[in-house]
Amino acid sequence: MNKSTSNPNAGFNRWALYSIAFAIYFAAGIAYNWYAGEHANPILQIIFLPTTAIYAINPMHAARNDSMQGGGVDKLNWMIHGLMALLFVGWVGYFGYVLFRFRRPVNPVADYTGVKSHISTYIEGLVALVEGVLLIGFAIPLWAHAVQEFPAEKDSTVVHVIGQQFLWNVWYPGPDGFGTLDPNSGNVALDAKDPKSKGNFIMKNELVVPVGKPVIVHLSSRDVIHCFASKSLRVTQDAIPGLNIPAWFKPAIVGKYWIQCAQLCGSGHYSMRGMINVVSEEDYQKYLAENSKSAVPAGGYE
Numbered sequence: 001m002n003k004s005t006s007n008p009n010a011g012f013n014r015w016a017l018y019s020i021a022f023a024i025y026f027a028a029g030i031a032y033n034w035y036a037g038e039h040a041n042p043i044l045q046i047i048f049l050p051t052t053a054i055y056a057i058n059p060m061h062a063a064r065n066d067s068m069q070g071g072g073v074d075k076l077n078w079m080i081h082g083l084m085a086l087l088f089v090g091w092v093g094y095f096g097y098v099l100f101r102f103r104r105p106v107n108p109v110a111d112y113t114g115v116k117s118h119i120s121t122y123i124e125g126l127v128a129l130v131e132g133v134l135l136i137g138f139a140i141p142l143w144a145h146a147v148q149e150f151p152a153e154k155d156s157t158v159v160h161v162i163g164q165q166f167l168w169n170v171w172y173p174g175p176d177g178f179g180t181l182d183p184n185s186g187n188v189a190l191d192a193k194d195p196k197s198k199g200n201f202i203m204k205n206e207l208v209v210p211v212g213k214p215v216i217v218h219l220s221s222r223d224v225i226h227c228f229a230s231k232s233l234r235v236t237q238d239a240i241p242g243l244n245i246p247a248w249f250k251p252a253i254v255g256k257y258w259i260q261c262a263q264l265c266g267s268g269h270y271s272m273r274g275m276i277n278v279v280s281e282e283d284y285q286k287y288l289a290e291n292s293k294s295a296v297p298a299g300g301y302e
């Protein structure tokens with residue numbers, strides 16, 4: 001037997017030393033990340049990984065919600081993170097307690113009876129209950145609102161967005177609505193033979209919409225699965241070849257927002273970014289008028 005195991009206090013002292021060292025490291029990490037903010041050095045951020053992770057999920061750094069329909073997503077996100085934080089503190093706290101309480105120097109012989117209390121079962125039941133409330137009471141209604149409670153097309157800006165390796169084609173309707181696409185074209189192009197294509201136009205990586213009005217985006221893809229995601233506008237929906245999947249959002253603030261493809265879709269995935277330009281109704285009408293003029297001429301090309 002060496003000296004440390006014969007002394008019942010030796011284990012505790014070592015453990016206390018580790019705890020103090022970790023507390024200092026943790027505090028230094030918090031201080032560093034707080035101080036450095038967005039200019040933090042990546043190597044130091046890795047060295048201070050536990051606190052960097054906490055700093056990274058800081059809601060102050062999450063994309064600001066600039067949509068009118070996205071508040072529920074944020075609320076649900078908060079509740080789920082709150083529950084997870086509670087479980088994290090509970091589990092880690094209990095883990096630390098067990099390490100200390102059952103340390104070797106004071107428990108040289110194992111206890112083969114174990115715990116008789118049922119409290120852990122009750123706690124598990126309670127956690128499952130809270131998770132059930134989050135799922136049935138909040139998550140499912142939120143999803144139903146996003147995918148079933150669509151705003152009326154007549155009150156909305158309606159466009160088609162077609163993903164393609166590695167860009168977004170945005171198809172705007174003309175005065176008679178949407179025409180047809182040319183199936184023989186190697187690109188996403190309008191079929192000028194269809195009279196309804198008159199005034200339609202297709203822009204690349206640019207979606208201009210008026211503020212304060214719902215936008216319905218009919219999503220599809222001409223090659224692989226892409227995903228139309230704009231974090232600040234709280235909209236994310238896959239674009240799948242052969243399907244027309246509508247998604248909607250309601251921009252609240254004039255500004256520019258990224259559309260980032262959120263499905264790994266090939267070697268150029270990283271560069272598959274478009275821009276949603278939220279403008280005033282007046283500017284939107286100007287934009288439509290300007291681009292319809294240079295669009296498919298009346299009567300087609302025949």
Ligand SMILES: [Cu+2]
Pocket residue numbers: 163166225226227261262263264265269272
């Ligand atoms: Cu993509």
